[in-house]
Amino acid sequence: MQITELNHIAIHVSSVEASARFYGEILGFPVLPRPAFSFPGAWFRIGHNQELHLIGEKLAAPFTEKTRGGHFAMRVDDLDETALLLKQKGIKFRPTLRPDGARQIFFEDPDGHQLEFFTGP
Numbered sequence: 001m002q003i004t005e006l007n008h009i010a011i012h013v014s015s016v017e018a019s020a021r022f023y024g025e026i027l028g029f030p031v032l033p034r035p036a037f038s039f040p041g042a043w044f045r046i047g048h049n050q051e052l053h054l055i056g057e058k059l060a061a062p063f064t065e066k067t068r069g070g071h072f073a074m075r076v077d078d079l080d081e082t083a084l085l086l087k088q089k090g091i092k093f094r095p096t097l098r099p100d101g102a103r104q105i106f107f108e109d110p111d112g113h114q115l116e117f118f119t120g121p
Contacts, residue, residue: 008043008051009072011113016040016056018110023052026089046074071106071114079103079119 013019020042023029029044032051040056076082083105086093093107102120109115 006050008053009046010053010055011109011111012055012057013109013111013113015110016042016054019054020044022109023054026091071116073104073116073118076117076119079105079117082117 020031023044024031024042029046029052032043032045034041034043034053042054044052044054046052083093083095086105086107091107093105096104096106098104098118098120100121102118104116104118106114106116
C-alpha cells in the first residue's frame, strides 16, 4: 500500500454555523462545495490539496490539552505574523518550542478541538 496524500480531516462539531464562522471567517480557510449529505456540515480547503470537513454531530467526549492525538497541525510561513493575526481576532493561544526547534502555537476551535500552527523542522 502506498498512500498518495492526506486528503482531509473530519471533526465533529456542536454547531456547524459557529465552527464554519471560525474556520471560514476568522481563520480564512476557503469554503468548498459539499455534497448533499443527510447530516449537517461544511467543507474547507487547507493548504493546496487538503480539506477540513466539519460534521454536525458532536462527539460526547471533548478533547483536552492532555490528549495529544486530539489535534491537527498546519505549517505556516511566518509564525509571528500568524500569532499577531490570532491576537487581533481575540483567539487565545499557547506558544511552545518543540525539542527539534520547531515553534508552535496551540489554540482551540469553538468545540475545544486543539489546532496547531507551526514553523521549523
